[in-house]
Amino acid sequence: ILNVEQSPQSLHVQEGDSTNFTCSFPSSNFYALHWYRWETAKSPEALFVMTLNGDEKKKGRISATLNTKEGYSYLYIKGSQPEDSATYLCADREPAGTALIFGKGTTLSVSS
Amino acid sequence: DAGVIQSPRHEVTEMGQEVTLRCKPISGHDYLFWYRQTMMRGLELLIYFNNNVPIDDSGMPEDRFSAKMPNASFSTLKIQPSEPRDSAVYFCATRQVEGSPLHFGNGTRLTVT
Numbered sequence: 076i077l078n079v080e081q082s083p084q085s086l087h088v089q090e091g092d093s094t095n096f097t098c099s100f101p102s103s104n105f106y107a108l109h110w111y112r113w114e115t116a117k118s119p120e121a122l123f124v125m126t127l128n129g130d131e132k133k134k135g136r137i138s139a140t141l142n143t144k145e146g147y148s149y150l151y152i153k154g155s156q157p158e159d160s161a162t163y164l165c166a167d168r169e170p171a172g173t174a175l176i177f178g179k180g181t182t183l184s185v186s187s
Numbered sequence: 188d189a190g191v192i193q194s195p196r197h198e199v200t201e202m203g204q205e206v207t208l209r210c211k212p213i214s215g216h217d218y219l220f221w222y223r224q225t226m227m228r229g230l231e232l233l234i235y236f237n238n239n240v241p242i243d244d245s246g247m248p249e250d251r252f253s254a255k256m257p258n259a260s261f262s263t264l265k266i267q268p269s270e271p272r273d274s275a276v277y278f279c280a281t282r283q284v285e286g287s288p289l290h291f292g293n294g295t296r297l298t299v300t
Binding site: 106 | 220222229230232235242243278280285286287288289290292293
């Protein structure tokens with residue numbers, strides 16, 4: 076059974092703070108690591124799909140890095156804004172198939 | 188593109204009743220996934236289809252759960268009989284090809300009393 080772990084479970088920061096959180100996954104049989112952003116009362120939306128060790132992707136103030144050898148990915152948010160408040164999910168592909176297995180997410184709350 | 192369409196948005200039913208959740212995928216997306224969201228277990232994979240064929244249903248919790256995809260435009264997830272512990276938000280998600288990101292529907296919030 077694939078185990079995708081995210082930490083911390085929740086995080087509260089002030090507007091303007093930069094923050095980051097972690098996704099850990101098994102380093103063997105790696106295929107792709109996905110990040111999703113899930114706002115309250117909405118559905119998850121894709122942020123990044125990362126496949127290469129050392130990959131770094133960026134979308135505005137949000138960026139992510141990938142280390143497939145040690146099995147982790149970091150998501151960074153620079154200068155957090157209240158609209159960044161959401162749950163951030165990562166997902167790894169299951170070993171025996173092609174479905175995504177999700178971590179439980181990191182819930183970010185940004186106060187102004 | 189209307190995105191992934193799920194219905195109903197909310198369903199409240201009594202224990203023992205049959206519940207059917209529906210999903211219309213994005214046209215051209217070959218993969219369709221059913222996930223369940225609970226506080227305890229997070230987003231949990233139930234079953235997925237590739238080109239309308241069920242590939243992995245190992246996440247379906249019990250025989251009370253069944254899913255079908257009769258054609259490329261429609262899938263159902265059925266619970267019969269429903270139980271209070273089935274209360275959760277059920278998401279349908281689709282993707283175009285392996286490795287592409289998932290597109291989620293708005294979910295169906297199921298409450299079984």
